[in-house]
Amino acid sequence: MCSSSLLRVIAAAPVSPPSAAEVQILDRRMFQMVQFLVPSGPKRPSNISLSPPTGQNRTQTASNEFLQHVRRVSGLKQQDVFYNLRVPDQCQSDRDEINLLLLTGHGVFCIDLKTWSGSVSVASEAQVRAQQQNFPSVSIEQLPDALQAITVKTSNLHSHMKRCGLNLRPNLFIPRVLFLSADCVLSEDLLQTEQLLSCADVEPFLRSLREGYVSWLSDAFTPSWISGHLSYGQMRAVRERLELLGTWDVLQMSSGQELAGDFQGCQHLALNRQETELLEFSRTGSVITDTLWSLLGHTPQVTVSMFKRGAQGWLGKPLIATATIPSSTRVIFRIRGEATDARIPAGSIRSVTLSI
Secondary structure, three states, X not given: XXXXXXXXXXXXXXXXXXXXXXXXXXXXXXXXXXXXXOOOOOOXXXXXXXXXXXXXXXXXXXXXXXXXXXHHHHOOOHHHEEEEEEEEOOOOOOEEEEEEEEEEOXXXXXXXXXXXXXXXXXXXXXXXXXXHHHOOOEEEEEEOOHHHHHHHHHHHHHHXXXXXXXXXXXXXXXXXXXXXXXXXXXXXXXXXXXXXEOHHHHHHHHHHOOOOHHHHHHHHHOOHHXXXXXXXXXXXXXXXXXXXXXXXXXXXXXXXXXXXXXXXXXXXXXXXXXXXXXXXXXXXXXXXXXXXXXXXXXOOEEEEEEEEOOOOEOOEOOEEEEEEEEOOOEXXXXXXXXXXXXXXXXXXXXXXXXXX
16 A cells, blocks of 8 residues: 555445434444545545525636536436535524535435545444554544435435425435545445445436436326326425525625625624625725725725615616625624634625525
């Protein structure tokens, strides 16, 4: 084995949602990344980040290209492809993110995307400890069980739909984990796991979602309780509920940097999140005039324009209200993955796009 090789170990999970006893067993099994210590440093695994559209130029070009590839190969309409949906858990106290969700007649595919590279196989907690003791020259990182995670999130989505009045069969909500890197090699036992798809299996999986004319006619005239597929009425109802699920808010800095997370509020702004989709921040003067006013003891101002949620009209999005606030006012924003809120000066912000 060469010194630059990389090994990750993943735990297998049952096809059906795990029981309480099975969860206790699964908790003792985990992902593991074994990285040989080389001068270049460890190469960490990551999830692909799919950012919601804001009508502005996006920096996540690769993510957008992958979404276009999904639609092109699967033949799905844009309205049936969702990404970065945040689904309430069973207690409705928190929300879990599903990277990609595909609504088809065969069911609702809940998909987490991984860009890992290396060898992936099964390990238990005891094996992890043994490897840590036997290979002191390597860096070993333990990771959550991605298959168990997407299974739980898929179950949460089904429960959420049930609370919304849609009594659909649990087997119509289908979990999948896609490994997008060609450098990721699954072990033989994991290749037999239907929910895990290697890079070579991604393209055939997407093609299998394409519906032909015969299948379209069959779904149109065959009742769902006979075909086992979602009817057109059920798909429409699921689509409407999915569109009401939120994703991440997007804050764009004046420098062009974009931050995904949760907009918590601003001291001088009162807004209705259900009605407001976009906040645009603009200086009332130039940098030079702001500097001069600051030297004279005046506080530079920022005008915040609030635009209505919904489809854009002929003249753009309808303006709800405007407010003028000091540029030093702090906007409270919880950046995705951070444990504490960030306090960002209003004068350094270009816009904030609010999710539902």
